[in-house]
Amino acid sequence: MSDRSAPRYTLFGLALIAAVVGAALLLARPAQSDNASKPAPAARPANSLQSLAELDGKAPSRRQLNIQHWNTAEGARVLFVEARELPMFDLRLTFAAGSSQDGATQGLATLTNAMLNEGVAGKDVTAIAEGFEGLGADFGNGAYRDMAVASLRSLSATDKREPALKLFTEVVGQPTFPEDALKRIKNQLLAGFEYEKQNPGKIGGKALFANLYGNHPYAHPSDGTAQSIPGITLQQLRDFHGKAYTAGNAVIALVGDLSRSEAEAIAAQVSAGLPKGPALAKPAQPAEPKPGITHIDFPTKQTHLMLAELGIDRTDPDWPALSLGNQILGGGAFGTRLMSEVREKRGLTYGVYSAFSPMQVRGPFMINLQTRAELSEATLKLVQDILTDYLKTGPSQQELDDAKRELAGSFPLSNASNSSIVGQLGAIGFYNLPLTWIEDFMQQSQALTVEQVKAAMNKHLAADKLVIVTVGPKVAQQPLPAPTDKNTAQPLGVPEH
């Protein structure tokens, strides 16, 4: 459901910030699913929750979104949701200007995006920052593989909104790309590459995408390489901006404390400030990769295991089935097959997750985990066996029913806040999904059968097609410990809904 795009470009700031806020330790604890095939009546307490009796069959109600849409005179697609409860608004511009548009110049899309707020006529980076920050407004930008984003979150009071929008329009539409800023950002990127050489997760991720995508534009890292970045010129940035940040290549998503006419005026203002031009073509579909394992020797405390195959594009009709199928395999934080077998029964890892990342063309399906080096080969085999078994037998009826309930229960979150709504609108606009997409996805998911999920998973995945990268030390391998018996509760008898 969530807008899963390829890893986000950052000027290596996130690692530092994540460590700062990482003082709170999440449990990220798996569930022990009430799998009917393994009853353990002894573990069942005599009582049960009284409130379960109150559970009726009703699916949770959810906020009804009234998505309004139109095109600007210059051809930008606009999606708007009016939300008057909080005195603020979110504006997000999404361009088909990610690194898959780099051409031969790897890192061009990222550098162009990072340079947007470095200069406009009469203002340098500091003056731009002071302009937004003095209003309490947040400007955000980022480049991914498919898309580049520029966003604004501001208070909606006119004296805050109008100057923030004026500055935002200049930053996105008429950046001046100052030379000294380019030099500084290149240096920051290059310093980052140096340190990435010592980051096993980064090393593994780059190798995985290279092996999975070969010569396809998704293969190279979004922020380019130590070889490609130094030679990028101001003229290349200007040319890229002129063709990729056009109104015709833009989706404008707006949510917040605005009337329709205010939203129209904002969209018109932003769109008119952009270069004129059409949408860019999406990349070709990638070719099937060669399966196999690449091991990268690296002195880490734990071994990184990454397994991948080509998945689907965002408009694939199998997306609801694959999403639900993956949720059972390893998509949720809790109670998935992978978490249950690898963490819960054997304590081999803190977390193991699988995900499809549908993109403009076939994005990856990936499984990620870290485990102790001496158990890494046996753990890898275990993960492959879990996938093989899952593809062979498909989900159980109970797993599918549970997954549907979970989806229905968590669905209201997808449009509970302005920030989640603006993300949905951006994805709907960018990937050309119908306005009813959120509801359609839900209805299609709820109608799926075990056979349909199994068939979809097998249509898109095969256990012998995995492209695998491991990063860790070479040490003598040990066999896996015997699994402990999972404490398993009896089926709960929760009413259907």
Added chain:
Amino acid sequence: MPNPPSTLQHFTLANGLRVYLREDRRAPLVSIQLWYHVGASYEPAGQSGLSHALEHLMFEGSSKLAPGEYTSLMILIGGEPNAFTTVDATVYPLTVPSHRVEIPLEAMADAMASASFEEAPFTRERDIVLSERRKNVDNNPLASAIEAHEALAHGSSPYASPVIGHRADLEQLTSATTRSWKQTWYHPNNATLAVAGSIGLEQLQAMVERHFADIAQAELPAAAQPRQDAVLAKRTQTVSKPGLRDGVLMSFNVPSRATASSTEQALALSLLPDLLCDGYGARLRRLLINDETILLNMSCKYASLSRGDTLFSIYAYTNPSKGSQQEAAERLFAELGKLAETGPTQAELERARARLLARQVFGRDNIANQAAAIGEFAVGGLDPLLMDNDAQGLKAVTLEHVKEAAAQFLREDLQTITFLQTEESRDD
């Protein structure tokens, strides 16, 4: 300000459970967070990581719930039954559809009253915590450096102890100790229930009373407020690790909201991250990253909502081509000295204040954030009912307040510096 937040509503049960509600009717969801007032800073020496280990074992069964049933039930009704531990709290948050609020409330109450666990899950979860430590600390050079830095900066304060626990302590931890930790601290009079979302007070109160009112309160051990060492001097160390970037971690021992001599003092300190580091208009970022390029990136942190004395910290990656980590630290400290001497400009203060005030509005976009803000106030030793006065309080902070706070706390004797370098460069 238009559309002020709905008034924070509050009641306390006879057994001491404090309950707060912020109504937000935008979506049919409710965030329910049970905050126990116990975390890493409550742990005795040699038992670090105890609160977090217990957090991992709270869903292994209770009088009405089979092992794992809490987790599977909450997933089934649409919640994500995660939990987290900090220096001051152990927290069980859930966001669920409005018409299902009673299920987590009953389950949380049952766990408070009767959760227990067997030996096998204890051993398994201890292995998982050790794996979590390897992944998040041992395998992360910056996180290990920050752990060493906070230990040095906090000295003999209990805040010196890492939330996840030292490896040796975790290996020694027993199930009996972990059980008795729950017996000691998991009582209604040591918990705050923070709720935000689409529910009314009467309905909430009826459900909370139905499930929590029969749980007896208990006498709690005295919990000493973490205080900084009485005598402090400048502390420095160097951490070298493969994969660690050149950098500087610089902290100052400062009071929190709970230990500050006045609210103005604490609010002045809380403006420092925005004044100095956050956003390209911030003074140090502008000067040291953009103009002089001696730093490559930086962030600041002030843990204002702590029940004891805390730190104001600046973390920076330095630019090796512009000088050493030591030179960068000196340059940083010289700039802090200027702030202490002349204070911020009016424009700088207005910028930082505008950001903090806007962030208070933006924070209301997410009901889980709203509930968390209540919990943070409560475990930080403050009355959550006062949180809505902060906007007013921030408006009253003057240039003089900031200058005084900088002069009083950004001092060499209160300073701890950790220089970061890659392992190779040690031999250069």
